[in-house]
Structure formats: structure tokens, C-alpha cells
Amino acid sequence: MNLKMKVNYLLYHYFAKKLPPSNIQPNIGQKKIRYFFAKSLISHMGKNVNIEQGSVFTRDLIIGDNSGLGINSKVTRGVEIGDNVLMGPNCFLCTESHEFERTDIPIIQQGFKDVKSIKIKNDVWIGQNVIILPGVTIEKGCIIGAGSVVTKNIPEFSIVGGNPAKIIKKRDKSDNF
């Protein structure tokens, strides 16, 4: 990390991240301020991205045009988010997991499994308090209901809910679900 990135990192975490949510009035340009500092810290950030108050991400994040990270949401290494993706508050996109094969030593001493990337395709709405587990791909046009825990890939235009998340209905009416 060069000096400019270190300064931006500090300004994002100790200033921009703490500004009010993007749609709160009076608007002091908090969305643009967060965008400015986050852009230099993120591998690819599209146009008009909404990095919300309190959100945490890693440098390898890829996020497309008009998408966002929800208030207090967290994404770990290896996450790819397409265009026009909405994310509610308190979501957790988790690509990491602990090793736990052995029983003769504590889990804390067993290290981590390999990162399994998460892909969110275009035009997806992720509701509030959603958890998406390692290796999951959510295809285009899906809605992930509030409070869902997504453990498996979700086919396009599905509306899912629950823990583990199951298909509730399809947006694509031609699909005979």
C-alpha cells in the first residue's frame, strides 16, 4: 500500500465510513465522499456506486455500475458484484471458513480453508440481514428475502427466503416453478 492509499484508507475508516447513510437529509454529499475514498481502495468500482455508512470491504472487491454495499454490511475477500445490485443493511457476504477436520487440537489452531469466491450477477436485490456463504453464485434478477442464509447457488429471477434459503417464487413467469 503506497502512502496515498494509506491516507485514503485512514480517511475512509475514520471519517467517510462514519458519515450518515446516503439518503439521510440534510445531504452533505456523504455518498460522493465515501465513493471518492473507497474508489482508490477497491480493485474495480463502477459508476454511481453507493458504499453505505459502516460498510467493510477488501481491496479485491469488484463492484459494478449503480450497485452498493448496504449500511453496516461486510464483504470478505473474493467477492464480485455486478451492475444494479441493491443491498440492504447488515448483510454479510462471507468467502472464508475455518478448518475444523481435526478434533485433537482446537479449531482456532487449524487455520483457514481456501477462500471460495461469491458472485452476485446483475440486477439482484439483497434484503436486510442476509448472509451469503462461501462459493455461492446468485444469478441475474434474483431477490434475496430479508434474513435469508444463502448456502447454495440461486438460479436467475428467483425470489428466495429462509434459512437455508429456498425458492419462494420466480419473477420470470414463463418458468413453471
Ligand SMILES: CC(C)(COP(=O)(O)OP(=O)(O)OC[C@H]1O[C@@H](n2cnc3c(N)ncnc32)[C@H](O)[C@@H]1OP(=O)(O)O)[C@@H](O)C(=O)NCCC(=O)NCCS
Ligand atoms: C422476499 C420478499 C421481496 C418477498 O415479497 P413478496 O413477493 O411480496 O412475498 P409474499 O409476502 O407474498 O410472501 C410469499 C411467501 O414467502 C414467504 N416469505 C416472504 N419473505 C420471506 C423471507 N424474507 N424469508 C422467508 N420467507 C419469506 C412468506 O411468508 C410467504 O409464505 P407463504 O406462501 O407460505 O405464506 C420480501 O418478503 C422481503 O423479504 N423483502 C426484503 C425487505 C427488506 O429487506 N427491505 C430492506 C432492505 S432494502
